[in-house]
Amino acid sequence: MPELPEVETIRRQIRPRLMARRVLEAGSHPSPKFTPARATTGATISGVGRRGKYLLIGLDHQRELVVHLGMTGRIVFRQGSADDSDPHVRAWWQLDGNETMEFIDARRFGRLRVVPTGDYSAIPTLARAGPEPWDSALTPQLFWQSLRSSKRAIKTQLLSQRPVAGVGNIYADEALWLSEINPARRSIGLERAGRLLDAVRTVMAQGIDLGGTTLRDYRNAEGGSGENQHALAAYGRAGLPCLRCGDTLRSKVIDARTTVWCVACQRN
DNA sequence: CCCAACTCCTGGGCGC
DNA sequence: TGCGCCCAGGAGTTGG
Numbered sequence: 001m002p003e004l005p006e007v008e009t010i011r012r013q014i015r016p017r018l019m020a021r022r023v024l025e026a027g028s029h030p031s032p033k034f035t036p037a038r039a040t041t042g043a044t045i046s047g048v049g050r051r052g053k054y055l056l057i058g059l060d061h062q063r064e065l066v067v068h069l070g071m072t073g074r075i076v077f078r079q080g081s082a083d084d085s086d087p088h089v090r091a092w093w094q095l096d097g098n099e100t101m102e103f104i105d106a107r108r109f110g111r112l113r114v115v116p117t118g119d120y121s122a123i124p125t126l127a128r129a130g131p132e133p134w135d136s137a138l139t140p141q142l143f144w145q146s147l148r149s150s151k152r153a154i155k156t157q158l159l160s161q162r163p164v165a166g167v168g169n170i171y172a173d174e175a176l177w178l179s180e181i182n183p184a185r186r187s188i189g190l191e192r193a194g195r196l197l198d199a200v201r202t203v204m205a206q207g208i209d210l211g212g213t214t215l216r217d218y219r220n221a222e223g224g225s226g227e228n229q230h231a232l233a234a235y236g237r238a239g240l241p242c243l244r245c246g247d248t249l250r251s252k253v254i255d256a257r258t259t260v261w262c263v264a265c266q267r268n
Numbered sequence: 269c270c271c272a273a274c275t276c277c278t279g280g281g282c283g284c
Numbered sequence: 285t286g287c288g289c290c291c292a293g294g295a296g297t298t299g300g
Binding site for chain 1: 292293294295296
Binding site: 033070071072105106107108109150151152216217255256 | 270271272273276277278279280
């Protein structure tokens, strides 16, 4: 599932390919999740940014195309026009230079929106997203205060995008494992919050360095796999030994999300 | 405002 | 080998 490191990998790849390109024509699957793609016809692309897990593609006339990849969303470039034979093409953009960008998403959990630049009021999760992991304003104190404002499980709070933007199920489990914090805890002190913030930054940076985590579906914009799946310590390792203490990692569902942790070194 | 429950989707894994 | 069941999962929506 594309989280911040996967989306950032894709952003870096597509930015040079999209800058100053013109959308000659665009089309989509009929679902309202994807029809906003059509509104980009005629636009010239002015930038490719990212906020959390959202790609922000700058258009002209003070508009942005906001792309969320969901679970299985992929960006593919191809020469010529869109591939009619691929049933999973949910949106496509015919660019100048005889090239097409496709949004491919088998499970249709992704979605697209065109919004006025910087106005995310129609996308509440984006509008309310917390700071980027490396935002200098994100101090341990601020992070701790954000975590204190909710009584939900720490893991669930990370997934809410509120304390920090871009964390999904994989990197949440990794950060909690690295900082030795129990994912089901409902409150943590300042010292633990600082460790968790450091761990989020560490696992995110490693994820970007390794080009993302490819478990099944994730591919970057060039069709390649990431390498971070080989570096995971917790996610997907239930029943295997903890890389720190050797105890067997456990798995349980917390707020409808599979969670893997070490009972020994992530004790309350 | 917060939170819990429900919803969207379908490829792939598994049991038989 | 093939059929059919059911899970995974981010975030939007709804209702309390």
